Amino acid sequence: MNTAYRVWDGEQMHYWDDEGLSLELMGNEWVLWRDFGDGCRVSIAESHEEGTALMWGTGQKDENGKMIYPGDGVEFEERNLAQAFAGCDGPDFIRKKRIIFIAKGRHNVPEGFIKNLKVIGNAYETPKLLEDAE
Numbered sequence: 001m002n003t004a005y006r007v008w009d010g011e012q013m014h015y016w017d018d019e020g021l022s023l024e025l026m027g028n029e030w031v032l033w034r035d036f037g038d039g040c041r042v043s044i045a046e047s048h049e050e051g052t053a054l055m056w057g058t059g060q061k062d063e064n065g066k067m068i069y070p071g072d073g074v075e076f077e078e079r080n081l082a083q084a085f086a087g088c089d090g091p092d093f094i095r096k097k098r099i100i101f102i103a104k105g106r107h108n109v110p111e112g113f114i115k116n117l118k119v120i121g122n123a124y125e126t127p128k129l130l131e132d133a134e
Helices: 081-085
Strands: 005-008 013-015 021-026 029-035 041-046 053-056 072-079 094-101 118-122
Touching: 005 041
Parallel strands: none
Antiparallel strands: 005 013, 005 053, 021 029, 029 041, 072 094, 072 118
């Protein structure tokens, strides 16, 4: 089971491995807590708050080992299929770099057409990427 998550609190992204964080799940509701170590904890974000989002990692990582989450902008190189099927392959036959945004679940980069998969931002912290995405 993939337990990697991140939470957008409306202003900042928090990751599952950030020190002092804990995620509490209660049915369809969730709360992200920060524990200060002295028995005091504070709610950072909750599911009912507008502008917050809980995202589970897809289980897939980019070329740098970074987990891919829903909302991530992912850049990859797409091969020219006509040349690939004709037996031509190599760096000269890469058609273009594409940027797509990841929907829920597994990344939606076409299987077999991936080279240099790289997370370049997300829709929350870098919304300008949405303009560049296909």
